Amino acid sequence: MPVAVIESVDHEGRGVTHVDGKATFIDGALPGEEVEYSVYRKRPSYELAQLVRVITASAQRVQPKCRYFGVCGGCSMQHLDSGAQAAVKQRVLEDALWHVGKLRADTIFPAIHGPSWGYRFRARIGARFVPKKGGALVGFRERKSSYVADMTSCEILPPHVSAMLPALRELIGGLSTPDRIPQIELAVGDDDLTVLVFRHLEPLTAADEDRFRTFADAHGVQVWLQSKGPDTVRRLHPEEAPGLSYTLPEFGVKMDFRPTDFTQVNVAINQLLMRRAMQLLAPRAGERVADLFCGLGNFSLPIARLGATVVGVEGSETLVARALENARANGLEANAEFHAANLFEATEDSLAALGHLDKMLIDPPRDGAIAVVKALSERQLPARIVYVSCNPATLARDAAVLVHEKGYTLRGAGIANMFPQTSHVESIALFERAA
Structure with a gap:
């Protein structure tokens, strides 16, 4: 049975080692560990393997809490200490920014932590x-x-x-x-509804x-x-x-939603992520701020509450209607407008049609926002962009366009541990452009 020392962890939570120059990804292995493993798939440039025995265990290895760990595919990192999970995800983000975008952030934001268990609403x-x-x-x-x-x-x-x-x-x-x-x-929702x-x-x-x-x-x-x-x-x-709702108490906002609407799975982390996003974006009275991929207004309404005029854009007309309803219910309709548009087909003209924008928040699905960042032009270059991402690879790809082609600087980036025990990486990044 082959033996190897694990060098790092990849974006799926697998231990990574190199044998005769070929990368080997070992399920369940942690950095620094010496392990026995069994290969179950061979490819010319890499191999996939299953952990057989831990010879020397990492100090960060813990006993998985769930009896179905290793059988259920919902979690892949329960064997790693929760604090160490965040560190691994931060490294995944930094590696993606460098290897995909050739970028390093000026500042690494502290990881956003929340409950490790019972969080999936x-x-x-x-x-x-x-x-x-x-x-x-x-x-x-x-x-x-x-x-x-x-x-x-x-x-x-x-x-x-x-x-x-x-x-x-x-x-x-x-x-x-x-x-x-x-x-x-x-x-x-709220009150465990x-x-x-x-x-x-x-x-x-x-x-x-x-x-x-x-x-x-x-x-x-x-x-x-x-x-x-x-x-x-x-x-x-x-x-x-009663209908479903969740609150953002720091911003005095209550969000109503239907059971099939998209909302963040982790309410506690969403509140902390909102705080970080608003601190970075710093919306002020007199500013016009775009919230792209705005959904039912999760980021839009705090932006409006802080005094800026928010322009929300979302592909789903149903969610746009829900965002408008939430703006009215929170008394924010005077400085909130919403539009339905396919942002995966964004153009210079469609962005220019939104009017002057001082700042922008982008919160796309896993595919990222490549059409949006490519469509930014001299007619529409906000001074500050906050990008919330659920996929480090597409964030890094889009960041490369913003920095190398559009003149922005990557001021900072960090992770929010939205999905503890899993390899999913949620992150937030700040881009600024000199006047």
Whole structure:
């Protein structure tokens, strides 16, 4: 069995070593460890391997809290101390900026930390009916597999949701078509208000709906149903109930949302990330600030609350409508405007049409904002850009354009540990351009 000393960790949380000049990525291994491993995939330039035995353990290795670690694909870093996880993610960000963008930030921002467990207030949970395994399975996907892990608890879900998993298995197993419920979407709002949206591929019977109502009453949750696309989502029970919301207390903002709207999964980190973003952006009265990929107004409304006029742009007309509703509900409609537009097709003209912009916040999905940064021109070059990213590689690619082509300086960058126990890297960067 081959033995190696681990040099670093990659962006997926795998230990990295080099054997005869070839990179080898070892699942479950940590930097500084001497390990035995078994190769399961060989390629000309790299190999993938599974950890067999730790000969010399890292001081940062910890006992995984979840009994499904290594089986469930939801978390890959539970064996690493939580503080060390943030350090690894910071290194992933810095490596991406350098290797992809040939950039180093003037300042490395302190990592933003929050709860390590029970933080996931948004999730899509898989469901499968597998008679050979005793009936319905409810949980996340297995590692390197499309199968649903056989789980009865989950340490990153809120405790009351984790405790509900066995009852969810029983609920689905007792439906008329248990094999036609592929997914449950979870949304938890303020005061632990919990909504479960059940995707069903076949019409439900009256008896099925009664089972859902009984479950909702027993567990104090709302049950919604989705038969096809997002526009088919409807509340089943209780028929009259409060809507979902979350608050940003530092900015006196309350955000209403529907269970299938995009919101950040980690409420505590979102609040801290908001503080960092507003400190970096420093919106002031008299300024016009763009919030691109604005969603339902998560960053827009704090910008408006601080006195600037915010111009929010989002591809989803539904979310634009929700942002407008939230602006009105918070008394901020006078200095908030929102537009629906496909920012992946942004042009110089479409950005110029937004009017003069003093500053800009960009919060794109994983694909990044390459069309936006390329479309920036002398007609529209904000003095300051804050970029919130969920993918270090696309942030680095876009940062290279901002710095090497558009004349900006990367003043600082740092991570927010939005998804503890996972390899997901959320980050924030500040770009400034001399007047």
